[in-house]
Amino acid sequence: MEKFTVYSGTTVPLMNDNIDTDQIIPKNFLKQVDKAGFGKHLFDEWRHLEDGSSNPEFILNAPERQQATILISGENFGSGSSREHAAWALQDYGFKVIIAGSYSDIFYMNALKNGLLPIRLNQEIRTILSQLTAQQSITIDLPKQEIHTQEASYPFQIDATWKEKLVNGLDDISITMQYEDEIQAYEKNHPAYK
Structure with missing residues (x-):
């Protein structure tokens, strides 16, 4: 997993509540079966018309918003099924950060x-961020747990364990691999079963 420390990008507002994984x-x-390639289908029914062409009314299709990497949304984002593909699609499209009022666990x-x-983030701050233009970037400082715009800074909360994992780029496999020497020593001294 890539380290996430300080990141700057532009935003796109999709302020609907209850956006589910479907x-x-x-x-x-x-x-x-691969994580790659899901981005082209992100929000497919909203991004595309029935004939497969781009929906000009959908904000992700606005030329000035197509490079946005920070999605601002409403309450209960990611509800519905437990499909991990939703996170894969958002990442494959290019999103690095989702800012919402609440999430499905x-x-x-x-x-x-x-x-x-x-x-x-609460509704008031999300509303402020949703009004930024496509040219205005924001900075997410994960170590300091702050979002910076040109006008203000906003604190946010995150579990300390997840913060450490993201800042250090540690997923479950890389955490396990930190104990590789101990695992090999154990296996070397443990009798093999036939």
Whole structure:
């Protein structure tokens, strides 16, 4: 997993509440076995018209928002099924951070395990951030747990264990590999069973 320390990017507001995993990545696109390639289907039913062309009314299709890497959203983001594909699709599209009022517990954990930073903020701050133009970037400082705009800074909370994992780029496998010498010593001294 990539380290996440300080990140700057532009935002795109999608202020709907209750965006579920089927809206994030519809079930008919879950046939892949690799994490890559899901981004092209992110919010598919909203991004595309019935004929497959881009929906000009959907904000992610606005030319000035297509490079945004920070999604600002409403309450209960990622509800619905437990599919990890939702976090994969958001990341594959290019998002690094999701800022919402609240999250489904399963989506929140899937995001963190994949290095996608989910931040919880209240409605007032999300409204301020949602009004930024496509040219205005914000900075997420994870070690300090702060979001910086040109005008203000906003604190956010995150579990200390997950913060440490993200800042150091540690997933479950890399944490296990920190004990590689001890594991090998144990296996060397443990009798093999036949």
